[in-house]
Amino acid sequence: MITLSERTKYFTDSVIRRMTRICNGCGAINLSQGFPDNPPPFEMTQSLSEIALSGPHQYSITFGAQDTREALSAKIEHFSGLRYNPDTELCITCGGTEAMMSAVMATLNPGDKIAIFSPFYENYGADAILCGAEPIYVPLHTPDFSFDEKELEKAFSQGAKALILCNPSNPSGKVFTRDELLTIAKLVEKYNAFVITDEVYEHIIFEPYTHTYFASLDGMRERTIMCNSLSKTYSITGWRLGYVAAPPEVMDRIRKVHDFLTVGAAAPLQKAIIKGLTLPDSYYQDVRALFTHRKNLFCGGLKKLNLDFYEPQGTYFVLVDISSFGYDDDYQFCLDLANKIKVGAVPGSSFFKEKENRYIRLHFAKSDEVLNSALKNLEDIHLLKK
Template identity: 60%
Template structure:
């Protein structure tokens, strides 16, 4: 029999999604894969019900329904502070996952290099490999996950085609400062590099930190492909509505890639989601307050449990240090914890290029009662771990 593609030998299935399956098999509370256990706004559900009983059930325009693109352009023009043309500067995709893949395939040739900050969301390395590109990793160093300017320039000196920027960052919750973004922008211009941004957590940022859209920096819109989705902002991860925003000549290429990847995002969901794109500022203010409450409640619980962690500046993840448990494999630890403690997390090693096995990632996009129960179950973590590893 012929052999399979060599590219699939260089990465595994998603460890995050694998942990969801493990959580389900053991009845564990799933604090691994980042999706809420609460409903989206009622206006969205009502709109979907109305659309479902209507006649919008066939293909939309491949790169996105006209009214969806217009509503999205209006919303993002306001938040990004730059004018966006809904006809020439947007591609609607099947989630930000496809948006990132389409962006990579639009700008990268085989053997091109791509800068990736480590730790990183696991899809980025796979995206590079599937595009035939080679990742160059630059460290984000704890506890504030800052990069070393010299290390970053050394990466740029290798002639990368693009840099991937996740801001706010998954898994660390880091929000890049204006100075850091300006440094990246300086090198991107100096070494003539594209910047592909993943800004899906753009509205989940905690005071005093502020999210700055990379494309809004002087001279950067021309070389930036901004990727995001509606999943996290409106609690509709299952709707799979993402998008690319970029200059028209880049979008022309991305439309071709997108057309043959998925043809198009679901037409009824685009129609229903227009309601959310027209929400006022009060919605985003309440979203922020809600996640501040969840974050503070959860990390206060971690404090009571005596667990060490890094306070997230944005997004809805928290990295917890499990060094004290003396387990050499974070994957083994997470699988054991899901089974024996009843709480699922993601092993941190799935986010790092280096051999890092002392961190795990929880997410707190859950109802308060879910977080309460998870913290209650975690009360027995140290005793059970002591029995298991004799630390």
């Protein structure tokens, strides 16, 4: 057989998406892949229904339709205080996944190094490997998933050209404090590096925590490549819309990568999302209230079941400690959980560089009815103890 790509040997398919297929196959409640079940804003779906008849149905400008970029620029400025020029500093992508890949490919050469906090969203390692870059993993330490400044500096001193910063963080639910971000900024300045941010969960934050946009820190706008997705905020994971915001000279490279990866995001969906980008502040307050309620319901249920977990500060994910169940393979635990208890979860090992089998990740982006059904099923989780 002809030799295939070596780089694709070093990561698996997405474990998260694999668990969805397993849930579908055995009828388990899917708390693995994090897509919400609340409907998109009516204004957006109504707009989309009209666009289905009137268009646009052909290519938009490769890096995003003009009116979409203008609406996005205004939305970013409203929440972050940062003005990104829609003509030179924004690119609409096919989801946050492509946003991250375009950012990494545009900034790293083969052989370059990139720092990644661990635990991390599984795509980051694959992004680095596909670009021929070398990831350097920096541990986040429980119980608050904080980092050691010396360990982070070691990554930069070893030549890390960039750091991937997921804030709020998937899978831990951590929201980085302003002091932590200032520490990162100090090291980025010292070692002349980039920060590639993933801020998908910017609007899903639980009191008293607040989200600080890394690019808003003094001197960091020119060093930050801000990646984001519109999927979670507007409950449209299937629309596959994301974006990158970056300085013009960086954006020029990102747009070229994006052009040859996907040409462009779907034109009808770009047009319809404008109705979401221009919603009033009350919409985002409602999003926060909805997920706060769901967190309290689900985490309250986990407490009643005497399960050990880390209560999230943001996102809609919960890491549950399964040490007491006697498994040495968290993937097998998730298979048993799906097949026997009928609840889907993601094995925590897929998020850690370190050998780690103590955790599973559950999500609570579901209706009260679904969450209560899952909690009812989890009443039998003790049957999995070895």
